[in-house]
Structures are given as C-alpha cells and as structure tokens.
Amino acid sequence: MAKLTLTRRGLLISGVAAGVLMGTGLPSMAATPPGVLVVGQIAEPKALDPAAVTAVNDFRILMNLYDGLVRYKSGTLEVEPALAESWDISDDGKTYTFHLRQDVKFHDGSAFDAEAVKFNFERMLDENHPYHHTGPFPLAFFFSSVDTIDAKDPQTVVFTLKEPYAPFLSNLAYPTGLIVSPTAVKKFDKDFGRNPVGTGPFTFKEWRANEAVVVEGNPDYWDTPTSLKAVIFRPITDANTRVAEMLAGGIDLMVEVPPVALKEFQNDKYHLVEQAGPHLWFLILDCAKGPFKDKRARQAANYAINKKAIVNDVLEGTATVANGPTPAAFAWAHDDSLDPYPYDPEKAKALLKEAGVAEGTEVTFYVTDGGSGMLDPVAMGTAIQADLKAVGLNAKIETFEWNTFLGKVNPGLDANGQHVDMAEMAWMTNDPDTLPYLALRTDAWPDKGGFNSGYYSNPEVDKLLEEARTATDQSKRAELYKKMQQIVHDDAPWVFVANWKQNAVTNDKVSDFTLQPSFFLLLKDVTKA
C-alpha cells in the first residue's frame, strides 16, 4: 500500500510541475494588433549604422530607417531622386552637384542639410575625421573615388571624384550611402549602431538584443508616410523554425523561404512573392592551368551542366538560368538576346575531344557548405559533378566552410601551392560594373587585389569595362556592357549557372507587399489588417 501512495505522490508532483510550466490559462499566441507587422529575419543585426554593416539582413532594417541622396525606382535598379531632388554631372564626369530637398528633418529633430551629407561621407572616408573611430567602415571603398565633398550652401553639396566613375550614383543608392544624423553620431559615438537616427519612413523604437528590433511609423516623413504603426524585426536563424513561426502565426512576413518549404505556403492563407535579383551563381574556371586553359574545354563545361535541372530540381524553382556574367535584373545593361548555353552533353564531349582533354581527366572542384548567396552549394556541386562525369570529366569535390572557402578561393585558384580547376562562387551587386570589374579584368587578378581568381584575361573586355565606368551616358554604358557580355559569354571563363529569385511569404493579413530587384526590403507601403 505504501508503495502505491508513493506513485500517487509522484504523479501529483509531476502534474503540478507540468501545470506550472505550461503557464496554465495563458492564451498561446499574443496576436499582434492591426498595423503592427512582424518580420522574420534570418539573423540578429550587427548594427543599425548603414556605414558600418555589410549584410543583406541588416540592410533590410536600415532601408526603412534611413534615406540616401538617391534611391532605386521601385521595381528597377535605376536611380531616382530621394534626399537629393536633382543633380548635375559635369561633362568630364568628375563633379556631381546635388540639390537637396528642403525641410527634411532627422528623427532627432536636427536638420538634414549639405553639412550633414559632408559629415556622413567624411566620417567614412577620412581617417582623421573626429568620428572615424565610430567604424570600421568595411564598404567605404564604394566611395573611394571621392576626392572632396563641399557643402556649398545648406541645400547644395558637391562631390568631386578623382576620376570619372559611372557607378557612383548607384553606389549612393546602396545602403552604405544612407544618411545618418550627425547630431546622433556625436551624441552616441560608438554606440550609434544601437541608437540609429535617420530621416526614413520609420523611426527607431527599441532593440531587445537577440529578440527584436522595433521601429515605428514616422508620421512626419517627407514622402508619403506609412500606414503601419510599427514593424518588429525578429531574428530567427533556423530556417525550419522560421517556417514553423510563419505557420503558427508568430510572424506576418518571412524572407528567404527554404525551397523545400515552399509548398506549405501555396494556399489561400499566404501570399508567396518572388523577385529575381542582381545575383549570379557561377563556377570560376582556372583559365591559366589545367584542362580549362583551353576555351573549348570551358565552353564544354557550360554545355555539359544541366542548369535547368539544377534550377528546377535542386533549387525548386527559386532561381532562373543565367545567360552570362550580367544578371537580367540590371534590365538596362543586360543583353536579353544572349541565350544561355543549352544542355548538350554530346557537344560538350566533342569540344573536350577537340581541346585534347582525355576522357576521365580529373579536375579539382572546390565546394562550400554555405555562405551568402550560395543557395544550396553542396547539392548543386554534387549535381554538377554528375553532369561533368557524364561527359568524361571526373570532378573531385573538396568542401570547405564558407570563410575557409573564401580564404582559399579569393587569393587565386593556383595560389599558395594549390591547383584548383573550378570553384563555386556567387555575387550580389548593385551595379552592372561591380562584378565584371572586380572579377573579370586582367588588372583584377588576385595578386593585383581583385577577385579574378581564375586568371581570365581579354584585353578587349578590359577596355570595354574601363570605358563603361567612365561613360556618364547610360545608353552608352549599356551598349558597352552588352558587348562585354557577348565576349565573356563566348570566352566562358565561368560556367554561368543561376540567378537567384528572392522569395518571401506573407500571411493574408498583409497587403501591398512587393520585393525589389535590389533585394532590399521596403515596408513603407505595406498595410496590415
């Protein structure tokens, strides 16, 4: 009998404990009120100082707190006025005069004027600036072409460049060019990144570490103010947990839905939004050594790999097949007439034979296990390996963690005593200049400080890229970029694989949400019931 009492007592204790833990009687989900949008982010932001951060995840918050002098027109990658109402470019392409919008105030009440613009860029660029220590500013080199900045009068600011640099305007539209309040930087100093003050459609409310960043609608916004009361950005690093939160109603909007989870959201309760962006996923081929030294072998690799299958089966339709070095999202500079290399293993075999590459030749293939914009690199690497095998190339895969991978690939495929025939890579950029200029020119070989890790070199491409970057006329630039794409497409220093389509899901309470080709998350015009 005594023993039985024991068990009963045990049961009682466990029952009470379970009851206490469950927090009995609590409603499980504190639903957010109308007008408050909860966004599931992929990580905790590093800082909310636009000059100091590099991650898309942080940009998603920043673009809603700040404005730049210019911004991308909705749905495009072309610049339009923002804090600058208009601008003049001198004929030599070296002087940019911006006429600033009047009566714009920072959220702390201080005035936005030419001095504030000057402060912003000098803080980043001038090592002797009194607030340069609030950095480091890793992307300051976006503006390294800037020589001087003059505040001519409160409404006019003049940038003088060291040499003509056409991507300057689109770099200003990039988050690194967003304007922060000088008063707030002086007040918070190194803590500014946790106390952000801008001019944007939302004002910063609070940052609960590892829990949420809360921003509130700014009723005094110079452009049409938002109808949202607040946006709460929640960091949820695990993709499965993010999906579960979306299904359970804990978040209203989620970005970067994993391909395998897409089908959960294909019903009336959710809206699935997609947008191709300025992203390219490619394979760097070693043009200096090994089988890919021969152009025909590089073309063969392009023919051999079934990009459509990778995009549809491995990536579940979350990307499109790339046709060359410039993503289609740069609509004005992209050559639409260029066809992607079709999947043609027979042609690939023939080309390899012509190039004298024996069947069964072994190639070293560096694969990463993750990393920004790399999509599903291990699965993609395996699919590519199988396709190459089918045409007689034995790809030997070596897999590295992302930072280690960059440390091995960026110094060059034949640097530090290694020889690598091919490596995965992905870039997301804001101007058609950036990727080819940093990764395809002869002067961008790793030993010269660039990212041309496969040692591609074509004097004509070099010339076109230099010309395009100094031309101030956009149609002229477009023509040059298109010519460059045709040559690079034919030379095939890379295997052009995919352009990522960013996706997002909202629940049915959210309307008017769109994704931008810039991959920025703009929430001003979103409404939530």
Add this chain to the structure above:
Amino acid sequence: MGSYILKRLLLAVPVILGITVIVFLIMAMIPGDPATAILGSYATPENVAKLNRDLGLDQPLVARYSIWLWNMLHGDFGQSFSLNRPVIDEVLERFNNTLILAGTSFVLCTVFGILAGVVSAARQYGFADKAITFVVLLGISIPSFFLGMMMILIFAVDLQWLPVSGMYAIYGGGDLPDLLHHLTMPALALAVVATGVVARLSRSAMLEVLRQDFIRTARAKGVKEGRVIWGHALRAAMVSIIPVLGIQAGFVLSGAVYIEIVFQWPGIGRMLVDAILQRDILLVQGGVVFVAACYVIFNIIVDVAQSLLDPRIKT
C-alpha cells in the same frame, strides 16, 4: 573544509589559464579571419588588411594574447565585432538565458530522473519498473533537436498551445508566466535525455543500496517502507547519484546549443555558434572562457557537496 575548498579553487587557476591559451590558439589557427567574414565577397587582400588593422588584428600573436589576458584580468573582455557591443554584456545576458533554460532542465531531470529511478528500484521487475525503463530508453534514444522540432510541429503549429520560439512574447508579455510559457517546450526537450540517464543510474544506485544490511535492519525494526526508501536508501544512494547529476549539468549546458537553435532561445550556445561562423574572435574567446570557468566552479561545488554527504571523500 575551508582549506579543501581553497585548494580546489587554487587548482582551478591553471585550468582556466590553460583554457585561455587553447581557445586563443584555436581561434588564431582556424582558417578565415573576421575581416574576411565581415567583407564577404568584397574581401580583397587590401580591404582585409585595412580592416584587420582597424580591428587591431595585425599585431603578433603573443602581443594579442597578452593584451587580451591583461584586459580580461581587469574585467574588460573587449568589444564584439559582429555585434558591436561589449563581449561581457552579451556573454552575461546570454549565459543568464542559458542558465534559465539549462537550470530548468536540470531541475526537471533531477526530480523526474531520481523519482523514476527510485520507483523503478523499489518495484524492481514490477509493472512500474518495466514501463519506466521503456519510457526512459525511448527518451535516451531520441535526439533532442529532433524531439524539439516534433514538439514544435505538434504543440505550436497544430495545437497552438505553446509559442514556437523565443523567450518572451514579441508583443506584450515579458512577465514570469510569459517566460514559463516559452520555456516549457525547450526545457522539456532538453531534459528528456538527461532524465533518462539520471533515472537509469538512480535505479542501479538504489538497487545496490537496497541490498545492504542497514536496509534489512531498518525493515526488520518495522520502519515504514516509504521511510526506508526515501529516508534511508535514497540518502545513501545520493552519494553515487550526485556525481552523475554534476555530469548531467554539463550535459544540459552543452546540449542547450541544439535546443537554443531549434527554439531560437537567445542563449550562449547559439551565440557561440554564430560567433565562430562570424570569426568573432573576442566573443568566442570571452564566451568560452566564461563558460569554462563556470563549469570548473560548478564541479567544485559538486565535489564539495559530495564531500559534505560523505566525509570519506575529503582529501
């Protein structure tokens, strides 16, 4: 007793110093550096060199180690690059959250584990023993992160009884019931395996004690069975159960990493994983040293508790 504690504390100093050396060297040797991690695609050698200079990482190893150690001795753990805030603030906050989670799990696994073990032992080969053994085996065999995901699907997504993730409700909330509400699933998921281990070891410890003479004597004297088991036997068995609890405390602390990721619990395990991927050197070093020091101190406490129960252990 005092001198025993003092001796153990002094012995801990070289241990912790050794940990600082090891973690510093590991972070210095792993490929990739914080500048590359921060710059991502834009990590040109030039940009990397400049950023490393800005971050103070261009100095020789010995200098960096001495500066770090010296500052730490003065209570300054440095600034995290990836989070832009003092390492110690982040570590304390995160450790506190982990303690809430791991502490609850520890209490759960201790209470339920010992309870299950004692009941099993008291009714050896009976129905309760078999049922408990079965459940315990099941618990030990399920990986906690998998269990966590299943719990989320059932209790949060389908039944909507409990929140999926986080520590507090994102809107409103923030009080104790809210915390308990969020704590339930991760704490249970984390406790399951440890409970199983504690239950099995408590059972065998109890069985051994129950066979001893003083138990027979107590029963012969007519002491009530409940008192024999909970009063006499359990007290004696605790000597072998407590060290197991010490190990389980370490187990729930380290197992918390998976659970923190699955349930998005803002604890120190998740922080360390993120910090390693970001090559956030000072945060990794500070976090590891802090956790290691806590672990060392916890072990001292366990040993002291054991020696209080069993004076023979004191040396």
